[in-house]
Amino acid sequence: MHPAPSVIIFTTLSGLGFGLLFFLGLGLPDVSGWIAFVFFAIAYGLSVGGLLASTFHLGHPERALKAFTQWRSSWLSREGWCSVLALIFMGLYAIGAIFLGQRWGVLGILGSLLSLLTVFTTSMIYAQLKTIPRWNMKLTPAMFLSFSLAGGALLAGQTRVALPLLLVAALVQILYWRQGDQALADSGTDLGTATGLGTRGAVRAFEPPHTGTNYLLREFVHVVGRKHAEKLRLISFVLAFFVPVVLLLLPFNHLFALLAVLSHLAGIATSRWLFFAQAEHVVGLYYGKR
């Protein structure tokens, strides 16, 4: 899949933002006034910024409101609802925390759950797609959620929670890569089933329908060299998990905390780039490409 910056920014930032909101809603940390304002500003900046970024890839962003209509079947529509509800609930909760010094616990818990649900719906947009076996796994929502929680905990300064969450996320990441690398082969879909000609012999794509490129190839076919991918995986893993964990294990220091967050963010963004770039859409098979 084409690793479009809009979707990478969106999923990375909003995952982190809603993760932070999750913890804020639970009162972790229990903040108010200016400090609350800063926390919420960061959380909203990330989540709303991410959502805005996601509209950049729309052909008609001005019609975006129509996307709220199909929540019965569409994960994208559900994501829209969840994100708006989460932001509204958390917004009210934030008003209480920042301006009124109030902590409306039930509202916060609801907001937290909605935040997490938003991340889940985002992940399901990808996980539902049978056409992309690497995404069509239970590990996809597990990854989105674990990343969001770990990142949220990190941002929320919940060192004690962040450490185990980072370790869980790291484990999920490794499992995701392992299973993802086998996903296309395990799906049973190949050029033989794609063309129905597989029973006759070995099928090979000959001339493409057009000698030039097209929307499908631009959108679905992206080749990352194996060695390049391995290198990126290592970088992403070190930045997202290893560095933050080490920094957290050191005596607390604001600079270290900031570095841990930035490192994690860079690592997750890299991981997300790989999430798209390495995902093979089965349409590529028709073109003899991945």
Next chain:
Amino acid sequence: MTQLPQSTERKLGLVIDLDTCVGCHACVISCKGWNTENYGAPLSDQDAYGANPSGTFLNRVHSYEVQPAEGHAQLIHFPKSCLHCEDAPCVTVCPTGASYKRVEDGIVLVNESDCIGCGLCAWSCPYGARELDQAEGVMKKCTLCVDRIYNENLPEVDRVPSCVRTCPAGARHFGDLGDPDSEVSKLVADRDGMDLMPEMGTKPVNKYLPPRPKDQIEEQIDILAPLLAPVAEEPKGFLGWLDKTLEKL
């Protein structure tokens, strides 16, 4: 309209004969012509005369080589457009309801005025049937020429998709695949029509007729050889046979 209808009154679709398609691209361009001028936005072309021409097409003809365990490799031309699936994932993923499956005939369409151009339907389609038009920013797909097949401004014989009307080899057939007695259903039954990527569970309405077995003539040599028994080994003997045979004429 994101949800799929429980069932449709008819299942209109195409049956594509891979035994006959010569790969001429007539259907591709006829489709481009009709759908540029008709339903919704025109199918645009970017860099039309430049280094990377790339336009929106609703139907494209691939070609594949099949190497059997023994014998010559075969080349198979493979037209592909929307299969109007019964379980169309492109419909259910649509957040706005722009993508829908018609209750009357099962045609999967995009209501362009509701399309936000998110591309998710194209992502969900295993067949590459949907293309986002770069000029208009909306999703384009095969309409099964919904503006032809019922069009009272066209003579009845022309109320078929433009690709079917134009196909020189007659490799494309249009009809109701929900009616077991229709011509297309009979073709599918007679010729073992197949689904593409059945494992995706999309239940495509369009079917493909597989190529007939090829390069079998040498296997018939035992039947054919007796026909070729020489009438004589020597040219002289041949003239003797000729005289005898001419007598009998």
Next chain:
Amino acid sequence: MNQQPNLNLSPPVSDEIRRTTCYMCACRCGINVHMKDGKVAYIEGNRDHPVNKGVLCAKGSAGIMQVNAPSRLRAPLKRVGPRGSGEFEEISWDEALDIAVGWLKPVREDNPEKLAFFTGRDQSQSFTSFWAQNFGTCNYAAHGGFCSVNMAAGGIYTMGGAFWEFGQPDWDHTKLFMLFGVAEDHDSNPIKMGIGKIKARGARVIGVNPIRSGYNAVADDWVGITPGTDGLFIMSLIHVLMKAGKIDLDYLSRYTNAPVLIDASEGPTKGLFLRDADGKPLVVDRNTGALTAFDKPGVRPDLSATYEKGGVTHRPVFHLMAERYLNDEYAPENVANQCGIPATRIHAIAGELARVAFDEAFELDQEWTDFRGEKHSKMIGRPVAMHSMRGVSAHANGFQTCRALHVLQIILGTVEVPGGFRFKPPYPKPVEAHPTPHCKVTPNSPLDGPHLGFVQGPEHLALKADGSPARIDKAFTWENPMSSHGLMHMVISNAHAGDPYKIDTLFMYMANMSWNSTMNTKGVMEMLTDKDENGEYVIPHIIYSDAYSSEMVAYADLILPDTTYLERHDCISLLDRPICEAEAAADAIRWPVIEPDRDVRGFQSVLIDLANRMGLPGFTKDDGSAKWVDYADYIVNHERKPGIGPLAGFRGENGDKEGRGEVNPDQLNRYIENGGFYVAHIPAGADYYKPWNTAYQDWAVGMGIYDSPQPYLFQLYSEPMRKFQLAAEGHGERQPPDHLRQRIKDTMDPLPLWYETDQTGNEGFTVNALTQRPMAMYHSWGTQNAWLRQLHGRNPLYVPTKLMREHGLEDGDWAKVSSPHGEITVPVMEMAALNDNTVWTWNAIGKRKGAWALENDAPEATKGFLLNHLIHELLPPKGDGLRWANSDPITGQAAWFDLKVKIEKAPAPGDAESQPEFAPIKSPVGTGPKNLAWKVGK
């Protein structure tokens, strides 16, 4: 749930449908042009049209992109820079025509042969030749000589018709269809429709072609033959069938010259037919045992009987055939290696031919009467049909191979019978009914007759009194006596060399001679721009007409811009290359369904204007005034013979006469009302056995196709060829030069034979290299239009798996491909369904930078390439001091497919562009718009 949108299921399709004829290739299908607001909105096939019956190919549907193409020329152009630069200024038509007349008139007054007028994809040859004839030059031809003259001439000399425009399989009855050397093209829609039709019935298709693409991809059996060996394969089939007695003896005795006796006496008549006093070939009548004219009523020609006189035994043709084809040299086991086809396969195919032709024979209950007056109660069907085209044609042994193929069809009794191959009017037509070539040039006078024709012996060669070639292309000379279509591919090199003479003006139409329509492309560019010692161009004047900014435009001094096909009048005439069906005569028109939005004019109308300005005889009334103002006027009012004009339909005052009839001023309107075409059906009972069927012959006379019935025998043995051999043996007044004697003796055998083409210089070049045109572009004249160029915007060299492995190549690698003549460096792509020793590419995808209004970085100009750079119009020197043409020695057909190459892996060129590269030419029309969204309706 939302409601489904309420769709308008019956939107208006168009304001109006204008029905005309396609020109995107040579099929000439009927099209419905849908108009909205006076603009072309959509093009579809015309269901009523005899050629395409509603279907339309990719090119046809893309016609709309041809009409809006940015490469359309906009006004007459005068060259202002050096030739080849592409620097022009736009001028008025008056100025352009003045310039043209200023060059042409003195030529006509001085020596008309100094004008060489050659047309390429011309569909008005009966008109352009009429113009050239009235101008008085002997130098006229269209592109047949480098296309498929072997096929046309081979067919006409053998059976009075050939494939494609001349005939077609009986698709309704055929059960076995065998296709030789036809991949994607020639012809297009009718073959696809036919294949579809017979496949739906479960009939078998056998494809003989080194490349398994297009029609061969759908063939049930593929014979991946070694290029150039088709003749050997066919003769092997003939060998097996004859040996097994699986031949139609009755058919051979009645309808062919197999029973005709051959003079065996030594001397100037040896090998000619025994003839009676009226000149009629003689046979032995089985009824009486007497020597009898072949066509005498009641005669039963004897295939076997010989005739003795003066101690000499004269044998029938059939004996000679048995002698030749029963020879074991043609046994499958002995040809298998050379053809690259296992012997079992050849046996099996022969067996299948025999099985279908004889075991699946059927009868139609249809009475008919043959030319000998015999009534037949039934028509015997032999459901085997064949078709062939350039793959067989474009070899230097192609003429004899084409003849061999017809012999195969004929011994099975499958020509003009139900289920077999049938002619389309005006064919069948014996070779004697065609004109012979004319070349007598007289200043200020018309030529003494039509330029092109069919020689029947040395007496018809186009030679001057001193024996030198009369024509600039050396057609109809001892080098290629039967060159019925001329040799367009030799015109520029001969004119440049001044051999046989220098010319003043080269006038071309729709012929991309500085690019893909020539051998030795780079050499031809140099010839076109070469200057003599005085600094003048060696070819002093070049006039060119084209609708588009093709590569050739840059090499002309004066450009006469043509219209697109929807902006013009044309007639697809029975006098020309017609569009008939086996059951009907048909012709058609084009008419301006839109008016040009530029200062361009239909070329034929421009020719009329030029003729009128020069007062050419055929164009001028006795009072000196012009006969016609434009082409439409000519189409309606010209009469070749009284009552016979370019269009056969709606003739006579009331428009109710067909074939023959007075001029009808309303004729074009009647055609337009009728969908742009006219069909005259052949009556039932007259539609098979046409060469011998009195009902057909009478119908054809009524239609004006013949002036009298012309029954004839199929010429398995070609007497005109024997006459050339006799000359080479020293008989007769006109004698070939000594260096050609042996070749004439060897190649112009009156019975088809196979010989290996000249391999001089090919040492080390062992791989066959071929080209095809993709179906979506086949024969299209025009630009890489915006839709079609997305299908084929670049062309790789397709290399068989075996050679890919041998040379360590992978898809996308580059290879250096060299021939004795040149080398190219190009991208490769693997193809498994390909003859193991053959590489190929799509022709004419590669374009010159600056042409066709493409941007300079268009893939056509950077990755696309031509094989033409590897092919020379001459063979490599043999050391005999002579240069031999790379052509068939019989017809002069350009031997494109004799190319042998060597292939080596090469590093990607520095700029990743195919080599050789040429400097961009300046585009007279600029480049096209960046983006398109072409919707004309609201």
